[in-house]
Amino acid sequence: MVKLYDGGVYLVNGTEIVEDNRDAQEVLTSKTGYAVSREEAAKNTIAYRILQAHNTSGSMEKLQIKFDKLTSHDITFVGIIQTARASGLEKFPVPYVLTNCHNSLCAVGGTINEDDHMFGLTCAKKYGGVYVPPHQAVIHQFAREMLAGGGKMILGSDSHTRYGALGTMAMGEGGPELVKQLLNKTYDINMPKVVGVYLTGKPEKGVGPQDVALAIIGAVFGNGYVNNKVMEFVGPGVENLSADFRIGIDVMTTETTCLSSIWKTDDQIKEFYEIHGRSGDYEELNPGAVAYYDGMVYVDLSQVKPMIAMPFHPSNTYTIEELNANLDDILLDVEKRAKVSLGGAVDFTLRDKVRDGRMYVDQGIIAGCAGGGFENICAAADILKDAYIGADEFTLSIYPASTPIYMELAKNGRLADLIKTGAIVKTAFCGPCFGAGDTPANNAFSIRHSTRNFPNREGSKLQSGQIASVALMDARSIAATAANKGYLTAATDVDAHFTNPKYFFDSSIYAHRVFDSKGVADPSVEIKFGPNIKDWPEMPALTKHLMLKVVSEIHDPVTTTDELIPSGETSSYRSNPLGLAEFTLSRKDPAYVGLAKEVQKAEKAREANECMGDALPELRPIMHKVKEVYPDACKETVGVGSTIFAVKPGDGSAREQAASCQKVLGGWANIANSYATKRYRSNLINWGMLPFLIEEGDLPFAKGDYIFVPEIRKAIEDKATEIKAYVVKENEMKEFTLKMGELTEDERTIILKGCLINYYRG
Missing domain, CATH: 3.40.1060.10 (Aconitase, Domain 2)
Structure with missing residues (x-):
């Protein structure tokens, strides 16, 4: 295969x-x-x-890319534009499309979500962008329909920014990388x-x-x-x-x-x-x-056979045939994986879903940028023709990826066919993909043609004793399962006639509803700010020395961005850095926020020229010990912050908040054996956080320990790849080595200045 x-x-x-x-x-x-x-x-x-x-550097080894177009949605564009405004934004230099497909449920958080939408609309007018109202299209379908072009490059602030099938090389990155493009800077990577x-x-x-x-x-x-x-x-x-x-x-x-x-x-x-x-x-x-x-x-x-990705990762794959033939063994393996992913916080099993030797499913979803395409939904309708999903627990929801697709389904009759089965057909919305729509019941099992099935992403909350899980499947097998009233079925096991209707695209809805400035900025427009839209707090430059307290220690093989900052219910706070930060690591390590804030008290005292030891008494003996070796260590030279250790953090979403929330709470570094994605490491750097590496094996530190990194500023300036550090106790300083991967000159300067905003302020 x-x-x-x-x-x-x-x-x-x-x-x-x-x-x-x-x-x-x-x-x-x-x-x-x-x-x-x-x-x-x-x-x-x-x-x-x-x-x-698209390279402007003159060297194909060290690329400096300028993109043709930019895209963002409503849980990223507010922070991006706020960062760009603080850095000197005057107009969008390239087409920038602001879609509204994540915070579409405007009842959530009071007026918060619609306030973000009005912010986006007024910014599109003021700076010369494009604004796609809620429910018209998910970000990636609009890009396919209206933005992609052969040989072009698009940068988006969503990790699934992928239009390669249409001949467009697209990349999903954290917001600061889009800020750079908005300020006429470049995307710098090695070839x-x-x-x-x-x-x-x-x-x-x-x-x-x-x-x-x-x-x-x-x-x-x-x-x-x-x-x-x-x-x-x-x-x-x-x-x-x-x-x-x-x-x-x-x-x-x-x-x-x-x-x-x-x-x-x-x-x-x-x-x-x-x-x-x-x-x-x-x-x-x-x-x-x-x-x-x-x-x-x-x-x-x-x-290739019909596949299923079992909880809790898209790579945990089996053929549906294999799963049905080995239910007990595979479900037991899922439970073992769950103990690692969920930390034993709740009892988790799927073996109770086996009924008379068959796997029963509670929910089916076909949605978003992966599942909501015209052909997927038409194929599902063909399989479900003259069938009914039944009156038991099983439910089926379908979200066409754009209003033009929805319109064509209505015109060709497939919409009526689907509604007749008992399925619910909804408007374009990314919610089921990240936990803001169709959240399953406690202990429920959902099959979805969407992009991810990370732990708790579908909306469950371990801290409240709630757990549900998602498996990924194709729309065709989801429809086959629905036709069998919730019993897991591969589409190859049903005798369906696929009609393959032709698609007719009607652009009139976009022509009448999407605001397109045609690249013309109107500086006279006043931006609408809701009360939840807050500026980024001030962030200090990197100090001569650094004192870090390890406030979280994660030993999962991979840590997702959903675990670093949850999706779903937090989405309404993406425009409020301080409000959102309260959710950092809430599903993985609920103690993190409180511990990070305690350490931050010392840093705030230092910045106010007050005694750090008064703000954080446990720091006094640590600093006394450090002074024995580094006499100049004091509030003028030593920044104090928190750090986390994770084996391999950053898999999944491009959301910058996975890093910025740590920074807002006083985080100054991550320590990892490796970083799951380039985009997460870039997010750390752009928020002035040090992406330290440490060799796999026994850690020289543990949660609660203090780490002193002397001459860190000089190490960054000198392009050091190995950096001396100490685990500091009251009576000892144990030396070990931190490593630093390659940094561009701009990245080095961003870290020294404290964050991207400071870098552009000069």
């Missing part, structure tokens, strides 16, 4: 794979008639050419490695894009095969997939932890642009005659 090559490969004429071994050049010469070096062949990937066209994804064959009837995506994620996530690399989809199997099918695979590449994605394009993608009235945005993209890839994922589409 999926094979990973051990090393690099050459792709000849887009169809033949030649492994990069000692015979490679001889084989290549026999096939092409000429020799080709690895370096030259690497320039023939689609990814290389697009990055080269990423490019991994080919070679598709061959054709999916069997009933297999959908989520099945293919989960098969790939299951093969590459755990071993980091594509981590921070670009996935480039090639091979003869691509032409056997519709545009919607490709889009459904592509959006899930985020869950592999890759940097971005890009696909070869053809007449089916050309037709997609024609349907959407944008034929001029199509560009044919193919790798060169001989292209070199740093790895290759080989996927035989004909061998």
